Amino acid sequence: MTDATDVTRPDPRRRVALLHTGGTVGMVRGDDGAYAPRPGALAQALARLPELQDPRLPDVRLEELDTLLDSSDVRPVDWQRFADRVAAAFHDGAHGVVVLHGTDTMAYTASALAFLLDGLPGPVVLTGSQVPLVELRSDARDNLITSLLLAAAPDWAEVAVYLGGGLLRGCRTTKVSTHGFDAFASPNLPPLADVGVDVAWRRELLRPPAREALRVHRLADVDVVALRLFPGITAETLRNVLRDPVRGLVLETYGSGNAPSRDPELLAVLRDAVGRGLVVVNVTQCLRGSVRMGTYAAGRALADAGVVSGGDLTAEAALAKLLVLLSQGLAPSAVAAAMGRDLAGERTPEPA
Numbered sequence: 349m350t351d352a353t354d355v356t357r358p359d360p361r362r363r364v365a366l367l368h369t370g371g372t373v374g375m376v377r378g379d380d381g382a383y384a385p386r387p388g389a390l391a392q393a394l395a396r397l398p399e400l401q402d403p404r405l406p407d408v409r410l411e412e413l414d415t416l417l418d419s420s421d422v423r424p425v426d427w428q429r430f431a432d433r434v435a436a437a438f439h440d441g442a443h444g445v446v447v448l449h450g451t452d453t454m455a456y457t458a459s460a461l462a463f464l465l466d467g468l469p470g471p472v473v474l475t476g477s478q479v480p481l482v483e484l485r486s487d488a489r490d491n492l493i494t495s496l497l498l499a500a501a502p503d504w505a506e507v508a509v510y511l512g513g514g515l516l517r518g519c520r521t522t523k524v525s526t527h528g529f530d531a532f533a534s535p536n537l538p539p540l541a542d543v544g545v546d547v548a549w550r551r552e553l554l555r556p557p558a559r560e561a562l563r564v565h566r567l568a569d570v571d572v573v574a575l576r577l578f579p580g581i582t583a584e585t586l587r588n589v590l591r592d593p594v595r596g597l598v599l600e601t602y603g604s605g606n607a608p609s610r611d612p613e614l615l616a617v618l619r620d621a622v623g624r625g626l627v628v629v630n631v632t633q634c635l636r637g638s639v640r641m642g643t644y645a646a647g648r649a650l651a652d653a654g655v656v657s658g659g660d661l662t663a664e665a666a667l668a669k670l671l672v673l674l675s676q677g678l679a680p681s682a683v684a685a686a687m688g689r690d691l692a693g694e695r696t697p698e699p700a
């Protein structure tokens with residue numbers, strides 16, 4: 349029997365849906381010299397790719413979505429569209445799904461898909477490239493072929509990001525390079541697999557296929573905001589940000605979750621927002637580590653104002669999680685409690 353996760357010996361009977369949503373990978377240069385998505389360009393380039401004719405590949409079915417986007421244009425309504433297409437692919441018999449997507453907001457989409465897709469039967473691998481597939485020298489070929497093989501591997505079922513050598517849990521990722529082929533990091537969780545000559549899986553990290561049926565949560569028209577604290581931020585600025593109809597705030601704080609504590613008005617604005625039913629989540633601006641609001645008085649003041657800890661959530665995952673939870677019509681206290689729980693492998697449980 350084939351090693352359940354040996355992607356170097358792929359099984360051509362496995363079926364992988366390849367969903368093209370846009371991004372550099374399928375872009376071509378326009379008359380102005382700037383890259384932009386063009387319908388049909390990726391399919392044409394793929395048809396010329398010898399690797400894709402190789403009989404050892406899984407059975408790949410390409411679907412180009414209606415509106416191809418630079419991922420800077422992706423909005424929550426698109427997350428829903430992508431989630432529905434992924435679910436449809438599994439219902440149609442795919443064993444895994446590869447989503448081609450721009451890298452700019454890939455970490456947000458990967459996080460959103462992880463929370464929207466409940467009960468995944470197989471893997472969903474988001475990939476793209478820093479250089480388009482049509483260019484002579486491009487990272488797209490390896491990213492695409494490796495992602496197809498990873499998505500065809502059995503016995504794992506979660507949303508992941510693959511770019512330039514590391515298979516990362518999607519809801520742990522953040523884009524860290526504008527130009528490196530290894531554009532993503534997963535600062536608080538090791539890669540699910542190191543991909544080099546061999547594919548070295550960290551099996552203990554992999555999330556298994558769900559027993560229950562796949563269901564897709566619905567996003568509602570809810571306003572959430574992310575705000576990065578900066579020295580000199582005023583209560584007035586914060587008050588303006590938190591006006592109706594905003595229902596949730598991801599507050600990107602300093603260090604282990606600290607904010608200015610000598611500005612009573614600023615803290616009062618936060619306390620008032622929580623009193624009005626907003627959910628305010630504290631994540632750190634640091635790449636590595638976790639929010640601990642009890643460490644400093646400057647952090648404790650936030651906890652006293654009703655701000656909830658995002659632990660080691662990335663800002664991207666916190667925003668997507670908050671939006672998905674608020675869309676479910678739960679009471680703010682229930683959303684706040686769920687923000688503190690690990691739902692999709694996005695946060696490390698706090699020590700008891």
Ligand code: ASP
Nearest residue numbers: 371372418419450451452
């Ligand atoms: N602007 C592009 C996008 O995110 C960049 C990329 O794909 O790498 O769609």
